[in-house]
Amino acid sequence: MTRKQRRFTVIGLAMGVLAIAAALVFVALEDTIVFFYSPTDIVEMKLDPGTRFRLGGLVSVGSIEQDGQHVKFVITDTTTDINVTYNGILPDLFREGQGVIAEGVLAVAGGFEADTVLAKHDENYMPPEVAEKLREQGHWQGEGQAE
Amino acid sequence: MIAEIGHFATLLALSLALLQGSLPIWGAAKGDLRIMNSARTFAVGQFLFVAFAFACLIALYVRSDFSVLNVWENSHSAKPLLYKVTGAWGNHEGSMLLWVLILAFFGALVALFGDNLPPRLRANSLAVQGWISIAFLLFILITSNPFARLFPVPLDGQDLNPILQDISLAIHPPLLYAGYVGFSMAFSFAIAALIEGKIDAAWARWVRPWTLLAWMFLTAGISMGSWWAYYELGWGGWWFWDPVENASFMPWLAGTALLHSALVMERRDALKVWTILLAILTFSLSLLGTFLVRSGVLTSVHAFAVDAARGVFILVIMGIFVGGALTLFAWRAPRLRQGGLFAPISREGALVLNNLFLATATAAVFIGTLYPLLLEALTGEKISVGAPFFNKTFGPLMVPLLILVPFGPMLAWKRGDLLAVAQRLAVVAAFALIVAGAVYWSLNGGPVLAALGVGLAVWLIAGAVFEILWRVKFMRAPFAEAFRRAGGLPRAAWGTMLAHAGVGVVLLGIVGVTSWKTEVITTVAPGETLTVAGSELTFEGISSREGPNYSEEVAQFTVRREGEVVAILEPAKRLYTVRRQPTTEAGIKSFIGGDLYLVLGEATGDGSYIIRIYDNPLVTLIWIGTYIMVLGGMVSLSDRRLRVGAPRKRAAKPVSAPAPAE
Numbered sequence: 001m002t003r004k005q006r007r008f009t010v011i012g013l014a015m016g017v018l019a020i021a022a023a024l025v026f027v028a029l030e031d032t033i034v035f036f037y038s039p040t041d042i043v044e045m046k047l048d049p050g051t052r053f054r055l056g057g058l059v060s061v062g063s064i065e066q067d068g069q070h071v072k073f074v075i076t077d078t079t080t081d082i083n084v085t086y087n088g089i090l091p092d093l094f095r096e097g098q099g100v101i102a103e104g105v106l107a108v109a110g111g112f113e114a115d116t117v118l119a120k121h122d123e124n125y126m127p128p129e130v131a132e133k134l135r136e137q138g139h140w141q142g143e144g145q146a147e
Numbered sequence: 148m149i150a151e152i153g154h155f156a157t158l159l160a161l162s163l164a165l166l167q168g169s170l171p172i173w174g175a176a177k178g179d180l181r182i183m184n185s186a187r188t189f190a191v192g193q194f195l196f197v198a199f200a201f202a203c204l205i206a207l208y209v210r211s212d213f214s215v216l217n218v219w220e221n222s223h224s225a226k227p228l229l230y231k232v233t234g235a236w237g238n239h240e241g242s243m244l245l246w247v248l249i250l251a252f253f254g255a256l257v258a259l260f261g262d263n264l265p266p267r268l269r270a271n272s273l274a275v276q277g278w279i280s281i282a283f284l285l286f287i288l289i290t291s292n293p294f295a296r297l298f299p300v301p302l303d304g305q306d307l308n309p310i311l312q313d314i315s316l317a318i319h320p321p322l323l324y325a326g327y328v329g330f331s332m333a334f335s336f337a338i339a340a341l342i343e344g345k346i347d348a349a350w351a352r353w354v355r356p357w358t359l360l361a362w363m364f365l366t367a368g369i370s371m372g373s374w375w376a377y378y379e380l381g382w383g384g385w386w387f388w389d390p391v392e393n394a395s396f397m398p399w400l401a402g403t404a405l406l407h408s409a410l411v412m413e414r415r416d417a418l419k420v421w422t423i424l425l426a427i428l429t430f431s432l433s434l435l436g437t438f439l440v441r442s443g444v445l446t447s448v449h450a451f452a453v454d455a456a457r458g459v460f461i462l463v464i465m466g467i468f469v470g471g472a473l474t475l476f477a478w479r480a481p482r483l484r485q486g487g488l489f490a491p492i493s494r495e496g497a498l499v500l501n502n503l504f505l506a507t508a509t510a511a512v513f514i515g516t517l518y519p520l521l522l523e524a525l526t527g528e529k530i531s532v533g534a535p536f537f538n539k540t541f542g543p544l545m546v547p548l549l550i551l552v553p554f555g556p557m558l559a560w561k562r563g564d565l566l567a568v569a570q571r572l573a574v575v576a577a578f579a580l581i582v583a584g585a586v587y588w589s590l591n592g593g594p595v596l597a598a599l600g601v602g603l604a605v606w607l608i609a610g611a612v613f614e615i616l617w618r619v620k621f622m623r624a625p626f627a628e629a630f631r632r633a634g635g636l637p638r639a640a641w642g643t644m645l646a647h648a649g650v651g652v653v654l655l656g657i658v659g660v661t662s663w664k665t666e667v668i669t670t671v672a673p674g675e676t677l678t679v680a681g682s683e684l685t686f687e688g689i690s691s692r693e694g695p696n697y698s699e700e701v702a703q704f705t706v707r708r709e710g711e712v713v714a715i716l717e718p719a720k721r722l723y724t725v726r727r728q729p730t731t732e733a734g735i736k737s738f739i740g741g742d743l744y745l746v747l748g749e750a751t752g753d754g755s756y757i758i759r760i761y762d763n764p765l766v767t768l769i770w771i772g773t774y775i776m777v778l779g780g781m782v783s784l785s786d787r788r789l790r791v792g793a794p795r796k797r798a799a800k801p802v803s804a805p806a807p808a809e
Contacts, residue, residue, distance in 0.1 A: 006490065006491060009491050010499065013491075017504065017544075018507060021510065021544060024511070024544070025511055025540050028515075028539035029514075029518065029536065032535035032536040033530045033536070034532075034533060035529065035530050036529035036531060066751070068757065069748070069757050088759070089746060090749065092728075093729070
């Protein structure tokens with residue numbers, strides 16, 4: 001092979017790998033992104049049942065009903081409430097009045113079926129949207145930052 | 148007093164760093180050897196002062212001096228002594244001081260043991276180290292002073308976040324930082340080479356041990372962090388593609404590429420410009436990692452705005468160093484003499500492929516990690532990019548790379564014979580396929596991908612071992628001859644073998660735990676027995692215990708296999724009294740085939756408890772594999788050719804033996 005051919009082989013190969021990688025990234029971004037909504041967003045955007053997303057808000061005080069590993073609770077952003085069902089062990093920091101993020105799908109019958117519940121590893125954590133909303137309403141004066 | 152002395156020592160370190168960043172460069176420009184060598188004194192002095200400041204901080208923690216804000220925020224008089232010491236770097240301010248301490252330590256090492264470095268290169272690279280020190284010392288003094296006082300003095304502290312009160316998380320940050328900061332050496336050497344406008348194969352010889360050292364620390368640090376997440380967070384997972392994890396994984400990928408490209412540069416005097424660029428990029432990604440974790444930007448772009456001073460400061464540091472380095476690169480790189488071209492099918496060709504895939508994979512992880520931040524900053528829309536994205540992009544990019552790994556060391560430099568290598572490796576391939584087939588068959592047509600994954604892991608491990616066997620002419624020459632040859636192999640060859648086999652072991656663990664994990668969530672009453680994946684678990688009951696700064700509810704499970712008691716597991720729920728923060732302590736028993744992992748959940752009210760049981764086959768191999776990789780690094784590092792350090796230029800010329808040692 002001449003110098004030129006060698007150089008073309010190397011550059012061509014590099015381009016090929018990069019093109020495949022770019023395609024992978026675009027397809028994966030299309031498929032796997034999960035959006036983050038507040039309860040109010042869900043009502044306003046009229047999401048279809050079955051849509052997968054992350055729901056963030058506060059666990060409504062007095063809303064937790066536990067039956068073995070089946071848990072029902074309400075996530076609120078103080079404007080809108082949404083019923084959530086979940087099967088499994090709740091995280092350590094899951095408490096009433098605590099900020100929480102649930103990932104799952106919107107049920108056909110209304111309500112949210114969570115398959116993952118995250119409470120951040122900080123007792124002061126609150127989803128930023130919720131923190132902002134609460135601050136506007138004067139309920140809460142935290143810093144809105146988790147380490 | 149101690150706090151003020153520590154603060155003062157930090158200031159003195161800064162002034163020495165200022166001298167270290169300016170005088171040596173001037174000396175190098177003038178060609179004055181004495182001024183150039185002043186860099187060594189400054190570097191050692193700076194290290195001593197930073198070390199002293201750090202010792203002061205630890206002393207404050209040990210004495211529980213709550214008149215210091217940082218100690219009050221992160222310590223408590225009842226905390227065990229070990230965590231009082233490690234708590235010194237279990238927080239933002241202390242960990243930044245640790246960062247600078249490690250930076251100064253590496254600088255001091257170059258100053259003390261860099262006798263055979265060319266004086267100009269040594270002076271310039273120490274000066275660049277000085278600049279990095281200046282930036283981070285200013286950051287500490289202006290925005291994150293660990294020695295700030297608090298008045299009035301509180302009676303007791305707020306305790307350290309309980310999930311950080313753990314021995315492996317105490318070791319994790321120093322290891323990780325040693326990795327991040329270690330890459331600063333490669334960066335400084337790269338910048339020094341650009342300033343001087345001169346680079347040769349010998350340069351790669353000096354850079355490679357430093358890069359290897361940093362890579363070993365980073366590998367161990369990431370592994371330790373993953374292990375911690377596995378047993379402490381109670382989710383039974385070992386890697387979450389969390390942005391914090393990606394922040395350390397990106398420099399690792401780039402650093403791995405750098406290790407391999409420096410090899411090409413050292414042996415063949417080629418890929419110079421690319422190696423310089425990689426050195427810059429690797430350290431830039433380390434800075435990015437520090438920025439992501441330290442600025443709060445990951446929690447949310449909003450959180451970043453809350454503590455703007457720190458975030459903006461690190462962003463500026465990053466901008467100056469990354470932007471400055473890339474500008475210098477664009478300006479000076481074209482002047483560097485290009486190395487020769489080479490045949491695509493050769494050892495160096497294989498190493499270029501390695502770099503291509505690793506760099507592309509780094510880019511994919513980069514996009515997945517930063518895209519959500521970018522989108523939120525631009526549109527306000529919040530998304531999360533999780534494991535599925537990385538599995539779909541990183542996975543497919545790794546598979547061809549891993550398939551190619553055993554070919555690399557078998558190919559000769561300059562001109563390899565792919566066909567001959569393929570014929571030799573056919574034995575290994577057949578072995579791997581047989582194992583894959585056996586796995587498939589023994590699991591009655593279990594998942595095809597899992598069987599192929601096991602095959603790939605076996606291919607990597609057996610391929611690495613085969614390479615050594617081939618080189619010592621095992622079975623092709625009398626045994627004594629093979630034994631003699633094995634003794635004569637350079638240590639670097641053993642290192643390569645271990646590192647590549649380690650990747651295979653990690654892969655085996657990943658495939659095992661991903662494909663054959665069992666997860667059971669159920670309620671269990673006292674006296675009840677459950678059977679999960681061959682283990683019988685009997686719930687004996689719950690008891691309460693008091694620790695030094697927590698109280699816990701402990702469940703006792705007796706684990707039997709084939710009727711015999713093999714373990715008593717005690718998963719617990721702890722409540723750390725000072726912060727009122729609950730944590731979950733998983734009960735884990737490692738068997739040869741995998742881990743049994745128990746998490747205690749809520750009480751259901753009638754004496755029963757919810758428990759989550761995982762059977763994680765082969766999971767331990769993930770960490771064992773990473774330590775095999777680190778061991779490979781150590782063996783390589785002990786190679787005489789690296790230990791001797793700077794060879795004469797003549798010696799660096801590539802040898803044209805058909806199968807050179809590497």
